[in-house]
Amino acid sequence: MPRFRSLFRLIGREPAPAEDVAAEFEAHLQMKADALVRSGLSPEVARREAEKRFGPLERFAAECRTIDLAERRERRRREWFAGMLQDVRHACRALIRSPVFTLTAVLVLALGIGLNATVFSVLRGVVLRPLPYPGADRLIKIYSSNPQSGWPLFSVSPADFYDWARESQSFRAIVAWSDNHYAATGIGPAEQVPVVEVTGGFQAVTGVAPMLGRGFAAGEFDRGAPRVAIVSHETWTARFGGDAGIVGKRWILDGESYEIVGVMPPRFQFPIQTTAAWVPFQTPADVGSQRGSHYLRVVGRLTDRATQESAESELATIAARVAKEFPRSSTNWTVDLRSFHEDTVEDARPTLILLMIGVGLLLVVACANVANLMLVRASGRSGEVAVRSALGAGRGRLLWHGASEVLVLVGIGSLAAIPVATFGAAMIRRFAPEGVPRIDTVRLDAPSLLFTLGITALAALLVSLAPARRIARVDLRAALAGSGGRSVGTRRGLHRWLVGLETALALALLAVAGVLVKSKMRLEQVDPGFDPSSTLTASISLPDKTYRTGEQIAQFQLELLRRLRDVPGVESASLIFGLPLNGFGYSSSFSIDSVPVPDGVNQSAQLRLASADYFTTQKIPIVAGRGFTEEDGQGGRPVVVISESAARKFWPDGKFLDRFVRVDSRPGPGDARPQGYIIGVAGDVHDRGLDQEPWAIVYGNIETVPVPYASLALRTTVPPLSLVPEVRRIVTAMNPDLPLSEVQTMDALVRYATASQRFRAWVMGFFALLAAALAGLGVYGVISHIVAQRTREMGLRRALGASDSQVVAEVVRAGMRDAALGAVAGLGLGWLIASNLSRLLYQVTAADPVVLGLSAAGFLGVAFAACWIPARRATRADPVVVLRGQ
Amino acid sequence: MPPTLDLLQGTLDLLVLKALSWGTRHGYAVASWIRDRSGDEFLVEEGALYPALHRLERRGWVESEWGLSENNRKAKFYRLTTMGRAQLRAEASLWARYVTAVGRVLGPAER
Numbered sequence: 003m004p005r006f007r008s009l010f011r012l013i014g015r016e017p018a019p020a021e022d023v024a025a026e027f028e029a030h031l032q033m034k035a036d037a038l039v040r041s042g043l044s045p046e047v048a049r050r051e052a053e054k055r056f057g058p059l060e061r062f063a064a065e066c067r068t069i070d071l072a073e074r075r076e077r078r079r080r081e082w083f084a085g086m087l088q089d090v091r092h093a094c095r096a097l098i099r100s101p102v103f104t105l106t107a108v109l110v111l112a113l114g115i116g117l118n119a120t121v122f123s124v125l126r127g128v129v130l131r132p133l134p135y136p137g138a139d140r141l142i143k144i145y146s147s148n149p150q151s152g153w154p155l156f157s158v159s160p161a162d163f164y165d166w167a168r169e170s171q172s173f174r175a176i177v178a179w180s181d182n183h184y185a186a187t188g189i190g191p192a193e194q195v196p197v198v199e200v201t202g203g204f205q206a207v208t209g210v211a212p213m214l215g216r217g218f219a220a221g222e223f224d225r226g227a228p229r230v231a232i233v234s235h236e237t238w239t240a241r242f243g244g245d246a247g248i249v250g251k252r253w254i255l256d257g258e259s260y261e262i263v264g265v266m267p268p269r270f271q272f273p274i275q276t277t278a279a280w281v282p283f284q285t286p287a288d289v290g291s292q293r294g295s296h297y298l299r300v301v302g303r304l305t306d307r308a309t310q311e312s313a314e315s316e317l318a319t320i321a322a323r324v325a326k327e328f329p330r331s332s333t334n335w336t337v338d339l340r341s342f343h344e345d346t347v348e349d350a351r352p353t354l355i356l357l358m359i360g361v362g363l364l365l366v367v368a369c370a371n372v373a374n375l376m377l378v379r380a381s382g383r384s385g386e387v388a389v390r391s392a393l394g395a396g397r398g399r400l401l402w403h404g405a406s407e408v409l410v411l412v413g414i415g416s417l418a419a420i421p422v423a424t425f426g427a428a429m430i431r432r433f434a435p436e437g438v439p440r441i442d443t444v445r446l447d448a449p450s451l452l453f454t455l456g457i458t459a460l461a462a463l464l465v466s467l468a469p470a471r472r473i474a475r476v477d478l479r480a481a482l483a484g485s486g487g488r489s490v491g492t493r494r495g496l497h498r499w500l501v502g503l504e505t506a507l508a509l510a511l512l513a514v515a516g517v518l519v520k521s522k523m524r525l526e527q528v529d530p531g532f533d534p535s536s537t538l539t540a541s542i543s544l545p546d547k548t549y550r551t552g553e554q555i556a557q558f559q560l561e562l563l564r565r566l567r568d569v570p571g572v573e574s575a576s577l578i579f580g581l582p583l584n585g586f587g588y589s590s591s592f593s594i595d596s597v598p599v600p601d602g603v604n605q606s607a608q609l610r611l612a613s614a615d616y617f618t619t620q621k622i623p624i625v626a627g628r629g630f631t632e633e634d635g636q637g638g639r640p641v642v643v644i645s646e647s648a649a650r651k652f653w654p655d656g657k658f659l660d661r662f663v664r665v666d667s668r669p670g671p672g673d674a675r676p677q678g679y680i681i682g683v684a685g686d687v688h689d690r691g692l693d694q695e696p697w698a699i700v701y702g703n704i705e706t707v708p709v710p711y712a713s714l715a716l717r718t719t720v721p722p723l724s725l726v727p728e729v730r731r732i733v734t735a736m737n738p739d740l741p742l743s744e745v746q747t748m749d750a751l752v753r754y755a756t757a758s759q760r761f762r763a764w765v766m767g768f769f770a771l772l773a774a775a776l777a778g779l780g781v782y783g784v785i786s787h788i789v790a791q792r793t794r795e796m797g798l799r800r801a802l803g804a805s806d807s808q809v810v811a812e813v814v815r816a817g818m819r820d821a822a823l824g825a826v827a828g829l830g831l832g833w834l835i836a837s838n839l840s841r842l843l844y845q846v847t848a849a850d851p852v853v854l855g856l857s858a859a860g861f862l863g864v865a866f867a868a869c870w871i872p873a874r875r876a877t878r879a880d881p882v883v884v885l886r887g888q
Numbered sequence: 889m890p891p892t893l894d895l896l897q898g899t900l901d902l903l904v905l906k907a908l909s910w911g912t913r914h915g916y917a918v919a920s921w922i923r924d925r926s927g928d929e930f931l932v933e934e935g936a937l938y939p940a941l942h943r944l945e946r947r948g949w950v951e952s953e954w955g956l957s958e959n960n961r962k963a964k965f966y967r968l969t970t971m972g973r974a975q976l977r978a979e980a981s982l983w984a985r986y987v988t989a990v991g992r993v994l995g996p997a998e999r
Binding site: 036070 | 914915916919933934935936938939942943945946957959961962963964
């Protein structure tokens with residue numbers, strides 16, 4: 003019996019179940035009728051009788067059809083799976099047979115996919131993931147702002163905060179905090195620990211309860227209440243050894259004894275991960291008089307009814323009322339609200355999006371590269387494809403067969419990508435600039451892996467497009483008639499598109515990286531206004547329990563400076579309140595010659611307090627008048643120094659000498675205000691960042707206005723950090739409970755200031771070089787392939803008298819034409835990306851001709867080499883051998 | 889017409905498998921064979937055979953192919969598969985136990 007069904011299947015057509023069943027039933031009825039006719043019935047009667055005995059035909063037919071359809075679906079699925087498995091096995095065998103190709107492709111894919119997963123996991127961990135509080139999307143950061151003075155997003159004064167907390171209906175709870183460093187003694191070594199003073203809303207806003215002990219009680223926020231502290235999980239484990247009986251024990255912070263009442267759960271953070279403990283912010287006695295001192299940060303949790311907009315307008319109304327009531331301190335002050343999440347992550351976002359774009363382009367280059375390799379392979383196998391097609395393999399089946407190899411490659415590639423991604427994430431954690439929020443929590447977690455899976459699928463799609471197109475277009479007759487793959491070799495269009503694409507994307511990346519590198523170099527060339535070399539700094543903060551008065555503070559500090567000056571290797575020692583590039587800002591209003599400043603006018607400058615040697619130590623030039631001397635600190639005529647910017651801003655006529663400046667705020671414990679006659683002008687210092695305009699600064703004398711918190715600055719004749727033990731010894735000798743914190747060199751501070759730029763430049767540079775290398779490899783592969791296919795033709799031409807250089811030139815020209823076209827597109831794309839980066843760039847534009855020119859020249863050089871090497875190789879072959887060989 | 893027996897649930901499948909155990913047959917031949925062997929005892933609408941055949945095919949116990957009948961008519965032929973043969977053995981022995989058990993219950997009480 004002929005095996006009909008197999009035949010049907012081969013030509014891709016099977017009878018529909020309906021026809022099949024109808025035919026079967028009809029056959030039955032006819033045979034039955036035949037038998038009845040043989041027993042003597044007339045044909046008509048026989049037919050009727052046959053139908054009667056058959057029963058309800060339509061019902062049976064419907065039953066059969068249902069069964070058959072189900073059967074067919076199952077069978078198709080089984081066959082599909084079997085075929086797929088077979089194809090995968092086939093693909094594996096084929097890949098094992100060409101290990102160099104396989105290894106290259108897997109490596110390229112692993113890099114592309116792995117780096118994508120890395121950058122995505124960082125983007126997710128740092129930017130996308132919600133903050134670690136229940137209902138974190140209801141948390142709103144609240145700033146004071148004074149648009150007239152150009153102070154958006156300003157800290158909040160205690161008086162304003164308490165008004166908002168009392169009057170606002172928009173928030174379920176609202177918390178203010180102030181960051182501090184306390185000297186921790188008692189249990190464990192003396193060290194400076196980051197402690198946050200929080201107001202009563204702390205627990206209600208964060209929505210997280212302590213895992214041990216209790217939260218703060220209402221009375222503990224009152225002035226003079228017994229001191230209590232809640233410690234972080236990290237502090238609990240690292241400093242207290244995870245002592246289960248920690249609650250109730252005492253801890254000395256800044257010389258005061260605190261009872262530990264609670265331990266927060268692991269991974270709790272507020273406002274940042276490194277906070278070691280939280281203590282109640284005790285309501286100042288004279289809250290009302292502190293309306294002008296803005297030093298609190300505020301976050302509120304919205305009620306279910308309120309929105310950010312409604313809350314903002316409500317607080318603005320309160321601020322307007324306050325401004326009317328207290329015009330001196332509050333005119334022009336209003337509020338600015340933004341989501342806490344946005345506020346936390348916004349600085350990190352542009353960099354990470356940039357890296358995501360970079361790594362995405364890199365993946366496309368990697369895919370194009372593998373697609374190219376696949377094409378080269380496929381062209382050697384067009385004969386095989388044609389045979390399979392002629393034997394009845396459907397187009398879908400052929401496509402799948404081609405895709406199975408891609409699938410296997412991408413599968414292995416994505417497995418290999420996991421270590422790449424893990425390593426990459428570790429590198430980023432390690433080398434990320436300071437201040438990236440939550441960077442320490444970046445892990446390759448489930449969503450990142452899912453994302454990787456997604457890009458893997460995308461990669462597979464991109465890579466399989468090329469071979470699939472080829473299969474879809476394969477010309478049966480030509481492929482079967484021709485010897486092997488040569489006839490298909492004429493279709494080089496796709497190759498050339500891929501080369502163009504790779505070139506374009508690689509060059510775009512190079513251009514962007516180039517702009518970033520130039521920006522970084524520009525920034526590093528900025529003169530900070532001081533000489534950061536050989537300068538050691540450390541901050542020291544004197545607990546107000548022991549050092550109550552200005553005299554006590556000054557006495558300690560001057561004695562410390564005196565002892566430090568005697569240390570061998572110290573050239574000069576000084577104190578400064580407000581070390582440059584240290585994130586310090588202390589703005590204050592001031593009056594000139596005791597003329598009252600009219601309401602609503604903001605005459606203010608940054609206040610710094612310096613000891614006599616400060617300008618010499620930091621090598622900040624005195625551009626007019628003189629700096630402080632020892633005598634200035636010993637009573638007599640009070641004096642101040644101003645910065646160049648301050649001189650320009652407030653005394654455009656240049657008549658600043660001997661004008662009397664009186665700063666309104668009192669930074670120290672006593673009543674002493676920084677004030678005095680201007681005796682000199684110091685050079686500008688890039689105080690808040692090398693890419694920022696210098697501030698207008700008023701320098702007071704720290705000896706006449708002692709402050710408990712100040713930084714040491716020592717100019718040394720030996721490597722600065724080698725003096726740290728000696729400095730520590732001297733401080734401990736004077737007060738054993740006094741820790742030294744933020745010990746660093748000025749060089750390091752300058753380095754931190756350029757860290758973001760450096761990080762971006764390095765990472766994008768790495769991506770760009772990788773992409774360029776891949777693209778170069780791609781060009782090389784394609785040209786090699788083309789040359790291999792044209793060896794015969796080239797041999798013939800050389801036999802006919804063409805010189806080697808003519809032949810080489812022709813190949814190189816063909817390859818370079820595609821590369822050059824790609825380069826033009828790439829420069830355009832690079833410019834497009836870079837022009838959206840202006841926020842990240844310093845003194846360089848997206849269309850920097852030097853950068854674009856260098857990247858283009860560099861990359862075209864690589865492309866040239868990639869064309870020239872294979873072309874050159876072709877000319878080495880002996881024409882006679884080549885011609886005979888075919 | 890004397891009273892005839894209604895087929896018990898699932899019994900038709902067993903009969904069909906048995907009918908095919910003698911070789912490849914088309915549906916009409918299966919129907920005739922069952923009728924002849926049962927001595928016309930079963931009241932079977934002949935068409936009811938076909939859903940059974942298609943069901944058995946779906947389970948992989950029989951397979952079918954179009955061919956020509958003895959009087960040169962196009963017909964669909966069914967054949968037992970190895971799996972179908974095993975199934976027949978299993979169901980037949982199950983049936984025998986069933987019959988014995990029912991017989992014991994209904995038969996004269998043993999003394």
